[in-house]
Amino acid sequence: METKYLVLFLLLAPGFAEMAHAHTVDVVGDYRVEIGWMNEPVVSGETNAIEFYVSPLIPCPNIQEPIKCAESQPFQNGVAGLKDTIKMRLIYKADTITLPLAPDHNISGKYHAFVNPTVSGFYQANILGTIEETPISLSMHPPKVAERSYIEFPEPSDLTITQIIDGHTALIAEVNDLKEAVNIIEDSESQMSVGYDGISMGISGIAIAIATVALIKTRK
Secondary structure, eight states, rough: OOHHHHOOOOOOOOHHHHHHHEEEEEEEEEEEEEEEEEESOBHHHHHHHEEEEEEOOOOOTTOOOOHHHHHHHHHSSSOOTTTTEEEEEEEETEEEEEEEEEOOSSSEEEEEEEEEESSSSSOOEEEEEETTTEEEEEEEEOOOOOOOGGGGGSSOOOOHHHHHHHHHHHHHHHHHHHHHHHHHHHHHHHHHHGGOOOHHHHHHHHHHHHHHHHHHHHHH
16 A cells, blocks of 8 residues: 555656746856746736746856756846846747846846736747847746636636526526416316306416416526
8 A cells, every 4th residue: 555655656746846846947158047927826817927037057066967057056146137138938829929028126137027828828938138148049938827717716707608698598498487387377277167267367376476486496
């Protein structure tokens, strides 16, 4: 039994690591770059921003791969003044938008590219321009945008066309059921003596009232 749990943990561990490390890190020349969403979890249909960090890459004597070196160190000593030299091109399938960078007023070297991702899925961010005198043309991938319904409770706030049509169809069916019930009652009344017209009218009224109450309860 313990072996099964161990195998399950090993299978799920990469997913946990991805959730814990929501930003993506890369290297351009002597610089460490990092991107991630400003508000997480990120969902479709809400204004958000891709955070972009730039800082000098601190050498790692014991780590040969530059990306591993960049991932091993935190963002620090950010590079300012890149607002006019770097653009971010955000891509989703065949759609592309170029976003300007807005510098963070409190953290030097941190920038925001504001956007409202309207659909869920994976987006690609192409970073283009120069970091001081170093050219940058880098494709990075921020974490996946989740469907908006992920955080809606207890149900989506917007009625879809399908929901409206389904509700209208159900209402028509209930009205038809009400008419059928009244017709059945009227047919049974027609078999009664003509001398009891007053009583028949009373029974018909009571039957309609009962059917109406049943319809109201059904709608609730």
